Amino acid sequence: MMFLLGKNTHKTLTACLAACLLGAPVAAEEIWVTNEKDDTISVIDVATLEVVRTIPTGDRPRGITFSHDHSVVYICASDSDTVQVMDPDTGEVLFDLPSGEDPEQFVLHPDNRHLYIANEDDAITTVVDVVSRTVVAQIDVGIEPEGMAVSPDGKLAITTSETTNMAHWIDTETRELVANTLVDSRPRHAEFAAGGTQLWVSAEIGGTVSVFDVETKAELAKIDFAVKGVHPDRVQPVGFEFDGEEKTAFVALGPSNHVAVVNAETFEVEQYILVGRRVWHMAFNSDKSLLFTTNGISGDVTVIDVAKREAIKTIKVGRFPWGAALRP
Amino acid sequence: MFLRLATALCLSASAAVADVSVTIHYLRQEVEQPPVLSNLDPIPGDLGLKGAELGLADNATTGRFLGQTWALEVTEVPVGGDLAAAARAALATTDLIVLDAPADAALALADLPEAAGALIFNSAAPDDRLRGADCRANLLHTLPSNAMRTDALAQFLLNRRWDDLAMITGTHPDDAAFAEAVRNSLTKFGMRLKSEKTWAFDADMRRTASQEVPLFTQDLKDHDVLLIADEIHDFGRYIAYNTWTPRPVAGSEGLVPVAWAQVVEQWGAAQLQSRFTDLAARPMRSRDYAAWAAVRAIGEAVTRTGAADTATLRAYLLGPDFELAGFKGRPLSFRDWNGQLRQPIPLVTRRAVVAQAPLEGFLHQVNELDTLGRDAPESDCPAFGK
Numbered sequence: 001m002m003f004l005l006g007k008n009t010h011k012t013l014t015a016c017l018a019a020c021l022l023g024a025p026v027a028a029e030e031i032w033v034t035n036e037k038d039d040t041i042s043v044i045d046v047a048t049l050e051v052v053r054t055i056p057t058g059d060r061p062r063g064i065t066f067s068h069d070h071s072v073v074y075i076c077a078s079d080s081d082t083v084q085v086m087d088p089d090t091g092e093v094l095f096d097l098p099s100g101e102d103p104e105q106f107v108l109h110p111d112n113r114h115l116y117i118a119n120e121d122d123a124i125t126t127v128v129d130v131v132s133r134t135v136v137a138q139i140d141v142g143i144e145p146e147g148m149a150v151s152p153d154g155k156l157a158i159t160t161s162e163t164t165n166m167a168h169w170i171d172t173e174t175r176e177l178v179a180n181t182l183v184d185s186r187p188r189h190a191e192f193a194a195g196g197t198q199l200w201v202s203a204e205i206g207g208t209v210s211v212f213d214v215e216t217k218a219e220l221a222k223i224d225f226a227v228k229g230v231h232p233d234r235v236q237p238v239g240f241e242f243d244g245e246e247k248t249a250f251v252a253l254g255p256s257n258h259v260a261v262v263n264a265e266t267f268e269v270e271q272y273i274l275v276g277r278r279v280w281h282m283a284f285n286s287d288k289s290l291l292f293t294t295n296g297i298s299g300d301v302t303v304i305d306v307a308k309r310e311a312i313k314t315i316k317v318g319r320f321p322w323g324a325a326l327r328p
Numbered sequence: 329m330f331l332r333l334a335t336a337l338c339l340s341a342s343a344a345v346a347d348v349s350v351t352i353h354y355l356r357q358e359v360e361q362p363p364v365l366s367n368l369d370p371i372p373g374d375l376g377l378k379g380a381e382l383g384l385a386d387n388a389t390t391g392r393f394l395g396q397t398w399a400l401e402v403t404e405v406p407v408g409g410d411l412a413a414a415a416r417a418a419l420a421t422t423d424l425i426v427l428d429a430p431a432d433a434a435l436a437l438a439d440l441p442e443a444a445g446a447l448i449f450n451s452a453a454p455d456d457r458l459r460g461a462d463c464r465a466n467l468l469h470t471l472p473s474n475a476m477r478t479d480a481l482a483q484f485l486l487n488r489r490w491d492d493l494a495m496i497t498g499t500h501p502d503d504a505a506f507a508e509a510v511r512n513s514l515t516k517f518g519m520r521l522k523s524e525k526t527w528a529f530d531a532d533m534r535r536t537a538s539q540e541v542p543l544f545t546q547d548l549k550d551h552d553v554l555l556i557a558d559e560i561h562d563f564g565r566y567i568a569y570n571t572w573t574p575r576p577v578a579g580s581e582g583l584v585p586v587a588w589a590q591v592v593e594q595w596g597a598a599q600l601q602s603r604f605t606d607l608a609a610r611p612m613r614s615r616d617y618a619a620w621a622a623v624r625a626i627g628e629a630v631t632r633t634g635a636a637d638t639a640t641l642r643a644y645l646l647g648p649d650f651e652l653a654g655f656k657g658r659p660l661s662f663r664d665w666n667g668q669l670r671q672p673i674p675l676v677t678r679r680a681v682v683a684q685a686p687l688e689g690f691l692h693q694v695n696e697l698d699t700l701g702r703d704a705p706e707s708d709c710p711a712f713g714k
Contacts, residue, residue: 120599121599121603142389142390143386143389143603144596144599162599162653163386163390163653164386164390165390165631165653166393168393177393180393180394182631185628185651185653185659186596186653204653205651205653205659206651206659207659231696233658233659233695233697234658
């Protein structure tokens with residue numbers, strides 16, 4: 001015990017010294033995880049792989065994202081019907097943004113100013129200006145909007161609706177729907193890929209990830225998953241992320257307790273990595289050498305070594321961890 | 329016999345979508361409710377109907393993006409009224425019926441010549457015979473059968489190794505049917521009842537439950553769990569904590585296998601619950617869920633096939649590609665040997681989901697959901713060509 005204490009103290013001192021010398025606040029790389037049923041955020045230090053802070057939030061925090069300069073963090077406090085804006089240094093909630101009812105997931109536009117928010121209970125996508133703190137548009141979408149994505153050039157935003165089973169394509173200029181694309185049952189998450197030329201959408205109950213060509217909105221591929229020893233019904237794709245060169249996708253497969261490693265060029269699954277129970281979402285560290293997955297039921301985060309494609313550590317966080325975001 | 333199917337075909341950028349107009353008829357045969365001891369939980373007058381309305385709203389929201397329009401017509405036939413006439417009138421406008429009626433009425437409706445090409449969704453009758461010897465090709469079932477519910481309970485009891493069992497059964501035919509399903513399920517999973525009694529409120533029982541039940545349960549053989557078959561919810565609520573020996577109760581009371589209950593919250597269920605309470609101003613029950621699932625199943629089939637004729641829809645619903653996201657953690661689909669919607673069965677108390685069947689370890693060569701209810705090999709349903 002003494003030894004451990006001494007070691008940690010030493011580390012803290014070193015960190016403080018370094019920070020003082022640089023004249024900047026302590027800026028160790030961190031992964032921020034929202035705990036849906038604890039109303040908290042667990043902050044994981046990427047260097048030590050330990051929870052270093054637990055910060056209270058509004059009710060039922062789910063989506064989490066940092067501003068592009070990482071000066072503030074946005075949190076969907078679903079049951080508080082608001083998006084909280086927090087100072088990541090102090091953990092203080094600076095102000096609440098109007099978000100529409102039951103915000104679940106959101107995406108920050110490349111302009112760093114507009115949040116596109118899925119209002120799960122209202123079948124609406126709300127666009128909020130974070131500077132003027134006003135709702136600038138509300139767009140009718142399908143039932144239970146959830147997955148949100150924005151194209152790298154900022155021209156298109158995507159909402160997926162879980163019960164309507166569609167990806168809704170929103171023109172960010174006019175803030176109107178330009179297309180609605182059917183996908184498999186219960187689409188959960190969307191991401192642009194291949195330099196913004198593809199859109200990937202996961203379907204939880206369908207058990208697939210659909211890949212669309214952004215230009216034509218035609219389906220390029222549909223990725224199926226098969227985890228040995230797990231019934232196909234329990235293989236439920238949810239969140240996913242791409243590695244640095246967008247050559248590999250990591251797809252969380254929910255209650256199958258695995259993350260699939262998908263070749264993003266051939267759309268073939270190369271490997272399955274065992275993680276915690278009901279894996280939801282994930283975030284990389286800065287150099288994308290480590291991947292952190294939130295495991296809803298087991299209440300922990302699995303750390304994956306990206307190069308080795310192995311789980312290297314499990315970190316206990318709060319109850320029902322949901323979203324994850326990197327603070328570099 | 330045809331749905332109103334507009335023929336204008338428009339091609340969107342993403343998918344070929346036909347403008348489709350679909351009308352679903354919700355047909356209810358009201359029944360006499362037997363008197364029960366407690367007035368605490370009246371049966372909502374719009375039970376089932378609100379589920380259908382929510383399903384329709386869900387379909388309409390999706391349909392908006394696909395050129396579909398959805399309508400729900402409702403007929404409620406009073407006790408002793410002419411269901412056949414109401415059914416004929418409904419079938420004159422649509423082939424899609426969501427039915428809230430007892431088993432015999434469901435069969436009479438399904439056998440009408442006008443219903444030959446219809447698709448009728450049974451959302452209220454749990455009778456196993458409708459999925460067995462009395463099945464009909466035009467009758468699908470979104471409410472779980474009694475056997476599915478009692479199989480779920482039996483899996484739970486076996487899983488806990490609580491296999492010494494006693495049962496108290498009421499005198500209503502629904503109680504007897506549930507009790508029979510319990511016996512069959514226990515046999516299926518290698519258990520049996522050590523003792524059984526019938527709760528008949530006769531001249532010998534004229535005191536309150538707290539006085540009557542200890543004596544009534546005193547002569548039951550030693551058991552782990554006391555099962556209760558009281559589907560009309562008459563005496564069952566007075567059994568727990570009044571028994572001679574301290575034992576948990578399960579079946580119609582205590583730990584109850586259901587299609588749905590307000591305590592179901594995982595798998596996105598919280599969203600369905602809040603949509604429902606916004607609409608109905610009361611919690612969602614099993615029959616609401618069954619009616620919702622019926623309307624949503626039609627919606628899913630219309631959306632995926634782009635068609636609205638019952639032959640296409642039936643083939644798709646019973647085929648391998650159909651799956652409904654039913655907020656119970658697994659895709660729901662129809663059994664092609666008897667038209668039953670396969671679905672997980674939550675085992676609930678008033679306050680929580682205790683477990684959800686199929687429980688881990690109950691395996692099946694095709695689909696674990698088929699460990700609940702009548703499976704293909706033992707099916708005696710002749711109407712599905714299986």
